[in-house]
Amino acid sequence: MDSKHERQKAVLELVAEGELSTQGDIVKALAKRGIRATQVSVSRDIVELGLVKAGGTYRTAAAGSGAADPELPLRTWLRSAESAGPNLVVLRCDPGTAQGVARALDVVSPSGVVGTVAGDDTIFVAMRTPKDGAAFVDYLRARIAQRPLP
Numbered sequence: 001m002d003s004k005h006e007r008q009k010a011v012l013e014l015v016a017e018g019e020l021s022t023q024g025d026i027v028k029a030l031a032k033r034g035i036r037a038t039q040v041s042v043s044r045d046i047v048e049l050g051l052v053k054a055g056g057t058y059r060t061a062a063a064g065s066g067a068a069d070p071e072l073p074l075r076t077w078l079r080s081a082e083s084a085g086p087n088l089v090v091l092r093c094d095p096g097t098a099q100g101v102a103r104a105l106d107v108v109s110p111s112g113v114v115g116t117v118a119g120d121d122t123i124f125v126a127m128r129t130p131k132d133g134a135a136f137v138d139y140l141r142a143r144i145a146q147r148p149l150p
Helices: 004-017 023-032 039-049 072-077 098-108 130-145
Strands: 052-054 057-059 078-085 088-093 113-118 122-127
Touching (some): 004 023, 072 098, 072 130, 088 098, 088 130
Antiparallel strands (some): 113 122
16 A cells, blocks of 8 residues: 555545644654655655645645645546536545545636535535536546546
């Protein structure tokens, strides 16, 4: 479980779960999960994942103010997007990441999105019109295609 993709996924989960204020804190938290990492690799991960420090702790770009890449959670955690009715889109995400993806959608604010309801790995998105829903699914599928390689 020491691949870059798995490590970065764990970093995002840890940042979402806790108060990590230094790169050393992240290295220690990863070690508790059985993931070996150096401060140098964590430093690179922070840049690549677009993490920011807000209030003295690391946050995802979508949770920070003026974030570097608010679409990063969409490309990282989103697995599928499918229309489930004229005005409903269902999104599937990695386990435990739906809240982060929904927050990213709130920040990005795609056209036609009325609101979201997020669970653990699934998000329901209410769309203004069926046409908006189709365009939104296309938009998200393009983000999924940009997914970082493991």
